Amino acid sequence: MSNNLKILWHQGKQFIPDITTAQVPGIFRGRPVISSEDVDLAALEDLCPTHAIRINPVGIDMGKCTFCGECAMQFPNKIKFTKDYKLSATARGNLIIREGDENPLLINPDEIRKEIHRVFGKSLKLRQVSAGGDNSCEMELNAVNNVQFDMSRFGIEFVASPRHADGIVITGPITKNMTRPLQICYDAIPDPKLIILAGTDAISGGIFADSPAIDRRFLSAHSIDLFVPGNPIHPLTFINGILALTGRL
Amino acid sequence: MTSSETTYKIRNNQSVPLDRIPTYDYSEFRVLMIDLLKNGENHCVNYFAYQCNNRLQFIACVASDSKAIIHLLAHEMDLSATVALQSLTADIPALHLFEREIHENFGIAFTAHPWLKPVRFAHNRKNKTAINDYPFYSIKSEELHEVGVGPIHAGIIEPGHFRFICNGENVLHLEIQLGWQHRGIEELFVQKKKILERSTLAENIAGDTCIGHSTAFVNLWEGLCNYVPDESLEFARTIASELERIAIHTGDLSAICADIAYQLGNAVFGRLRTPIVNFFQEWGGNRLAKGLIRAGKINYPFTPELATRLLEILKVYEIDFDEISAKLFNLPSALNRMENIGEISPKEAYIIGTVGMVARTSGLNRDIRSSHPYNLYQKMDHQPIIKQTGDVHARAELRVDEIKQSIAYLRQLLNKVPASKQPEDHQFVSPANSFAISLTEGWRGEICHCAITDDKGELLAYKIKDPSHHNWMALAQVVRKNEISDFPICNKSFNLSYCGHDL
Ligand code: SF4
Numbered sequence: 234m235s236n237n238l239k240i241l242w243h244q245g246k247q248f249i250p251d252i253t254t255a256q257v258p259g260i261f262r263g264r265p266v267i268s269s270e271d272v273d274l275a276a277l278e279d280l281c282p283t284h285a286i287r288i289n290p291v292g293i294d295m296g297k298c299t300f301c302g303e304c305a306m307q308f309p310n311k312i313k314f315t316k317d318y319k320l321s322a323t324a325r326g327n328l329i330i331r332e333g334d335e336n337p338l339l340i341n342p343d344e345i346r347k348e349i350h351r352v353f354g355k356s357l358k359l360r361q362v363s364a365g366g367d368n369s370c371e372m373e374l375n376a377v378n379n380v381q382f383d384m385s386r387f388g389i390e391f392v393a394s395p396r397h398a399d400g401i402v403i404t405g406p407i408t409k410n411m412t413r414p415l416q417i418c419y420d421a422i423p424d425p426k427l428i429i430l431a432g433t434d435a436i437s438g439g440i441f442a443d444s445p446a447i448d449r450r451f452l453s454a455h456s457i458d459l460f461v462p463g464n465p466i467h468p469l470t471f472i473n474g475i476l477a478l479t480g481r482l
Numbered sequence: 483m484t485s486s487e488t489t490y491k492i493r494n495n496q497s498v499p500l501d502r503i504p505t506y507d508y509s510e511f512r513v514l515m516i517d518l519l520k521n522g523e524n525h526c527v528n529y530f531a532y533q534c535n536n537r538l539q540f541i542a543c544v545a546s547d548s549k550a551i552i553h554l555l556a557h558e559m560d561l562s563a564t565v566a567l568q569s570l571t572a573d574i575p576a577l578h579l580f581e582r583e584i585h586e587n588f589g590i591a592f593t594a595h596p597w598l599k600p601v602r603f604a605h606n607r608k609n610k611t612a613i614n615d616y617p618f619y620s621i622k623s624e625e626l627h628e629v630g631v632g633p634i635h636a637g638i639i640e641p642g643h644f645r646f647i648c649n650g651e652n653v654l655h656l657e658i659q660l661g662w663q664h665r666g667i668e669e670l671f672v673q674k675k676k677i678l679e680r681s682t683l684a685e686n687i688a689g690d691t692c693i694g695h696s697t698a699f700v701n702l703w704e705g706l707c708n709y710v711p712d713e714s715l716e717f718a719r720t721i722a723s724e725l726e727r728i729a730i731h732t733g734d735l736s737a738i739c740a741d742i743a744y745q746l747g748n749a750v751f752g753r754l755r756t757p758i759v760n761f762f763q764e765w766g767g768n769r770l771a772k773g774l775i776r777a778g779k780i781n782y783p784f785t786p787e788l789a790t791r792l793l794e795i796l797k798v799y800e801i802d803f804d805e806i807s808a809k810l811f812n813l814p815s816a817l818n819r820m821e822n823i824g825e826i827s828p829k830e831a832y833i834i835g836t837v838g839m840v841a842r843t844s845g846l847n848r849d850i851r852s853s854h855p856y857n858l859y860q861k862m863d864h865q866p867i868i869k870q871t872g873d874v875h876a877r878a879e880l881r882v883d884e885i886k887q888s889i890a891y892l893r894q895l896l897n898k899v900p901a902s903k904q905p906e907d908h909q910f911v912s913p914a915n916s917f918a919i920s921l922t923e924g925w926r927g928e929i930c931h932c933a934i935t936d937d938k939g940e941l942l943a944y945k946i947k948d949p950s951h952h953n954w955m956a957l958a959q960v961v962r963k964n965e966i967s968d969f970p971i972c973n974k975s976f977n978l979s980y981c982g983h984d985l
Contacts, residue, residue, distance in 0.1 A: 237746060240809060243802055247753050259764030260782075262773075282679040299682055301773045306781050306905065314767070361638045365665050367981050369689025369770050372733070374638045379752045393636035408984075410603055410613050410662045411641060414633050440674075440682045446605040446666030464772055465689060 247380045252472050253482060261467070262300045262314035265293050267332045272311045280307060283433070283440055287329075295320055295462040296328040296436035320462045321474025328436070328460055340477040346458065348425050350480035353399055356388040357479060359429070360398035360422065364415050365447065366405030369465035370432035374402065382468040389475055395419070400427025400458070406434040406441040409448040416451060429459040429475070431466050439464065488514055489544070489553035494854040495705035497918035500934065503541065503554045508567055511557040515542060519574045523548045525835060525848070527921060527930045529580040531588055532943035534936075536561045538588055543919055543932065547853045552919060569595035576835025579951060585609060602984045603661035606669070616659045618645050625649060629966065633662045640980035644969070651965045656958045663984035671944035677703070677777055677910060685772045687946055688982035693719075693726040694924025695946070695982075696775040698931040701856055702920035703777045706933055707910040711778070714902040718784045720858040721792075721895060722762075722771055724888040727925040729758040731881040732803070734977050738878050739810065741971045742819040750806040757795050764791065777910065783902030793896055796889050807882045820875035824960040824972035827872060834956045838927015838949045840976060843880050844872035850923035862891065872960075877975040914939040924949065926979065948982030 249255045257263075274288040281304060285297035293304075293312070305312045317337060322328050323344045342350075363371050377384045378391070392398050395418045407415065419428075430452075433439040441447055461474045476482050490503045506514065518524050529542040538561050544553040559565065569592035571578040581592045583601045589608035592598060603613045611617075620628070626649055633641035641662040647655040670683055684699035685692045697719045704711055732755040739747030759769040766774035766782040774782060810816055826836070831844035841848040849866035851859040867883045869876040918933045927949030936942040957976045961969050 236809065240746060240750065240805055243805060244750060244753065257763065258760050260767040261763055262767045280678065282674075282676065282682045299772070300768065301678070301682060302767060302781060303678055303773075362634055363638075363640045363663075365663050365981070366640060367686045367689030368640055368979065369686075369692070369772070371638050371640060372690060372770070376756075379756070380749050381753055381756055391638055405663070406665060408662065408664055409605060410664055410984075411633070413614070414641065414662070418634055434686075440679065440686055441665050441667075441670070443673075444666045444670055446664050464768075465770060467769070 248383050249381055252382065252469065253476070255469060257316055257318055257467065257469065261316045261318065262302050262305075264317040264320055264338060265295075265298075265305070265312055265314050265330050266335055267291050267293065267312055267330065268310060269332055270310050272308050277304065277308055277311065280304060283437070283442065290332045292329050292331045294329045294437070296325060296460060297433065297439070297442075298462070299433055299439060299464040318467050318469045319473050320470050321477065322460050323458065323478065325436075325457070325460060328462060342480065345478060345480075349427065349458065349478060352425060353427070353479050354481065357400070357475065358390055358392045358398050359400050359402050360395045360418065361391055361402045361404070362411075362415055362418050364403060364405040364411035365408035365441070366432070366434065370404040370434070370463070373463075373465045373468055374404070374431065374471065377468045377471055382472060384472050384475075387472075387476065387481065395421035396423070398422050398426075400429060402429045402431050403435045404431050406438040406444070406447045407449050407451060409446055412448050412451060419451075419455075427458045428455055429461065430457055431461045431463075431471060433462060433464045436460050436462060489518070489555045491551045492554055492919060493551060494850070494856050494919070494921050495701045497706045497913070497916045498554070500915045500917050503556045503917060505556040505558055508557045508559070511540075511542075511555060512568060512570060514555055515544070515570055516573050518544045518553060519576070522832070524553070525837075526574075526577060526580065527552065527928065528919070528932055528945060528947050529577060530932070530945045531584045531590070532934060532945075533561065533588075534942060538590075540584070541917065541932070543930070545854060545921070547848060550854050552854070554917070566591035566593045568593050571595050571597070575833050576952070579955070600661065602664045604664055605666055613661055616643075618659070619647075619655065619657055621647055621654070626654065642980050646966055646969075648966055651967065653961045653964055653966050653969070656961050656969075658954055658958050660954065660980060660983050663981040665981070665985065667985045668944050668946055672941045675940070681776055685775075687985070688948055688979040689770060689772075690730060690979065691726070691924040691926060691929070691948070691982065692771050693722045693775060694922050694926075694929050695931075695948075697723060697857070698920045698922045698929045700775055700777040701922065702918050702931050702933055703910060703912075705920065706916060706918035706935075707912050709778055709908060709910065712903065713900040714783065715780060716857040717895065717900050718780050719775060721784060721892065722774060723857070723922070723924075724891050725758060725762065726771065728885050728888050729755055729762070730925045731885050732758065734974065735810075735878065735881055737974050737977070738874070738971065739816075741974050742816055744810070744813070744816050747806060747810050747816070750802065754799060754803055754806075757799055761792055761795055764788070776905075778908035779905040780902060781905045783905075784899060786899045789896040789899045792892065796892060800889060803885065811879065811882070817875065819971060820878055821873060823874045823968050824964060824975060825871070825873045826956055826960045828870070830959060831872060831956065834959065835952045836956045837952045838923070839877060839880055840953045840956050841927065842866055843869045843876035845870045848928065850921045850928050854921050856920070856922060858895065862894075874971055874975040912939045912941070926950065926977070927953070946985055948979050950978040950980075950983045953978055954983060
């Protein structure tokens with residue numbers, strides 16, 4: 234027993250007191266900013282592995298970007314990745330960062346379904362479905378609940394059964410083989426319910442976007458409540474996105 | 483004629499013109515394979531078929547664990563031929579999944595294969611069995627019941643279906659049905675021609691083994707294109723490989739504690755993973771090291787400042803890690819849940835063809851870092867840690883010992899940080915009609931990538947084999963005679979990849 238207490242003592246304080254202002258260490262690649270510098274646009278557009286870069290004007294679609302950093306490496310004066318991890322959006326189009334956009338990404342409460350704040354504002358239970366996810370977003374979603382990030386302090390938790398859930402968090406590009414289990418799981422969640430896409434693969438298919446082994450029709454048949462970019466998502470991106478969605482920020 | 487003269491011998495990360503690989507009639511090929519694989523020092527690291535014009539080419543890669551060479555041999559057949567091939571599985575059970583894959587993809591009938599079932603329900607497969615019609619083994623009995631779990635599981639993990647046949651609480655049989663994660667990644671390697679696209683694919687084969695797979699890809703590509711990486715690249719890849727091992731093993735220890743309801747261990751190991759993955763972010767901007775490993779360059783060079791920082795992190799990590807490890811392995815209630823649970827004997831482990839951690843905890847000395855060294859492992863005298871009991875306890879303890887070993891390697895390597903060049907894109911030119919192979923030892927075990935080029939030097943086929951390929955069958959076997967309530971802890975102690983298997 235005293236031994237256990239000693240171990241506990243040695244861990245010190247691990248939890249992040251304020252999840253909304255925490256700084257991430259090192260050189261995190263978060264929200265990009267794009268300058269107006271003249272560069273070889275064709276070369277810039279061509280280098281991106283997932284066609285996330287568009288030109289005239291230059292923009293980066295964070296729903297397609299794998300955050301590989303290659304564009305910033307080759308065009309350092311044109312593109313920079315900031316350490317801002319608040320990347321989530323409620324509308325797909327808001328994930329596109331254009332030349333000159335420097336402001337943080339804000340979630341506009343008017344774009345959120347009215348009942349979300351009322352029904353899920355104090356407690357939210359989520360069911361996770363990996364549909365071709367590569368286990369990187371899955372690992373980070375597990376980390377969301379470790380002692381450091383501790384999302385459950387907000388009453389937001391992952392649950393084992395869709396019957397107990399208020400919404401579904403999808404990772405992966407949605408393989409053909411997972412379309413039926415995904416639909417069954419979604420149908421088993423009682424109304425009203427949320428759909429959250431976590432990670433580049435889920436939002437756009439990522440590097441798998443043109444694979445014949447995926448089938449993304451589930452997504453066009455439903456409206457998506459939250460897009461959380463990242464490859465994988467950072468736990469802080471996910472938690473801050475959910476807090477904003479449920480009107481907790 | 484002995485088989486040592488009848489195969490083409492290649493080393494890790496080398497390439498060879500395709501026409502140098504001896505091609506046999508199937509009956510001769512079969513005899514040679516049995517001859518090679520009856521030798522306990524050899525094991526098959528890849529055996530696959532690919533289509534070239536109207537022919538189906540088969541290549542087998544059999545690694546010698548004692549001589550650092552890989553035997554290559556081939557057979558071929560007309561695509562329209564309907565001949566059945568006599569299965570090798572009855573003689574060499576470890577080949578069962580390779581044959582199943584060839585059967586599923588190309589419709590080749592293997593006679594006398596005991597378990598010729600679908601593998602991953604690939605989108606372009608020849609055998610069109612639907613994923614919902616998988617032919618599960620069943621036993622008709624009033625005493626027995628079946629338990630189906632998945633594809634979606636209770637936790638945040640990838641999908642797979644487990645079908646148990648139980649007698650009361652005891653598991654008689656488990657069959658694991660995979661394929662839900664199939665993304666067609668091998669075909670995408672061929673379709674996508676840019677090296678950055680392929681590096682991105684390699685990082686996504688199994689996101690939990692980003693370093694293991696992306697290093698296999700870049701080592702293969704550099705070997706194929708005759709590019710010799712400088713020491714700083716080899717250094718970075720070796721450091722990253724050991725860091726990935728520490729990070730995932732630590733996370734696994736946390737998850738094992740969760741499955742035996744040991745909350746303190748779960749919390750402490752869980753939080754100890756964070757400084758390691760955060761170091762990856764400090765180094766390369768991503769907690770799982772995506773974007774770090776590139777062919778012919780590194781965008782985020784490893785600096786002496788990073789070395790100092792990592793040494794500090796390891797020092798702090800190790801104190802708390804040692805403390806909680808000592809606690810876990812002296813706690814009777816924890817030991818009771820790990821000892822003699824999910825056992826696999828050395829003989830079974832050998833017959834199934836296990837690799838990596840599962841092999842090493844059942845007395846098999848299989849570790850690519852020592853048997854086919856690559857990167858800086860070529861200069862290190864790596865001695866694999868071997869355990870004999872093959873149970874959950876051994877697999878948990880191995881992780882602790884391997885973490886300690888990795889920390890020692892890192893300290894040794896960090897003594898001298900080689901200077902890095904400015905990152906520059908090298909124009910790789912891949913030779914025509916060639917075969918290349920790369921093996922790495924990811925944290926789970928042996929990873930094998932093979933590439934084949936056509937007469938223009940373009941990729942014709944890319945084959946990926948995650949260690950999970952070999953080890954899933956071992957998991958299905960170990961739960962027999964165990965209580966079904968011990969399945970989660972058995973599963974966690976293996977921690978196999980679904981997407982790495984389904985590709
Ligand atoms: S960082 Fe994003 S936008 Fe830039 S090249 Fe990589 S994937 Fe494309």
